[in-house]
Amino acid sequence: MLERFRASAARLLTPLARFLNRHHVSPDLVTAVGTAGVMFGALICFPAGWLWQGTLVVTFFVLADMLDGQMAKLNGTASAWGAFLDSSLDRLGDGAVFGGLLLYFAYGRGEPVWAAVTLAALVFGQLTSYVRARAESLGFQANGGLAARADRLLIVLVGSLLAGLGVPYVLEVAMTFLAVAGLATVAQRSSSVYRQAKMSPRELG
Numbered sequence: 001m002l003e004r005f006r007a008s009a010a011r012l013l014t015p016l017a018r019f020l021n022r023h024h025v026s027p028d029l030v031t032a033v034g035t036a037g038v039m040f041g042a043l044i045c046f047p048a049g050w051l052w053q054g055t056l057v058v059t060f061f062v063l064a065d066m067l068d069g070q071m072a073k074l075n076g077t078a079s080a081w082g083a084f085l086d087s088s089l090d091r092l093g094d095g096a097v098f099g100g101l102l103l104y105f106a107y108g109r110g111e112p113v114w115a116a117v118t119l120a121a122l123v124f125g126q127l128t129s130y131v132r133a134r135a136e137s138l139g140f141q142a143n144g145g146l147a148a149r150a151d152r153l154l155i156v157l158v159g160s161l162l163a164g165l166g167v168p169y170v171l172e173v174a175m176t177f178l179a180v181a182g183l184a185t186v187a188q189r190s191s192s193v194y195r196q197a198k199m200s201p202r203e204l205g
């Protein structure tokens with residue numbers, strides 16, 4: 001879903017990326033600052049009930065997730081380290097977003113059931129990424145699923161924005177969908193790896 005818009009977003013961010021490159025700003029620094037901003041918006045605003053405000057802060061800094069890659073591409077410094085750092089900090093930012101909403105449900109609203117659903121969405125979302133990375137490290141493919149990382153982030157941010165604007169039950173629906181979609185994706189990817197692992201070396205090759 002959201003992945004198809006990355007090329008357009010990258011073009012829009014190109015002038016800013018060129019500006020930062022001219023002033024010798026490191027893409028790694030942009031990655032780190034973006035993650036710090038996401039964590040601030042999620043862990044400060046969401047538990048306090050400032051849902052739409054937190055969503056705007058998080059969305060602003062999420063753009064750094066695309067900006068740093070565009071900077072590295074333009075100045076020819078794209079590297080395995082940069083990809084590793086970006087992916088690792090993505091997990092940290094995602095954890096902060098869902099963790100902030102978990103605290104909102106648990107303490108802001110006193111609704112442990114929805115806090116548990118949010119925790120499930122967080123765990124299965126993180127496990128989705130782990131299953132793919134682990135499968136690829138073993139030489140298997142584990143793609144597909146109901147929602148990629150960008151789609152999960154889009155759904156949770158739209159849900160928190162609308163909830164902050166007073167739309168009832170939208171955040172609960174978003175968390176439920178993401179928990180179910182995450183479970184289904186983990187099961188689908190695990191099943192795919194199982195089938196590949198049972199193939200003979202000739203069939204894999």
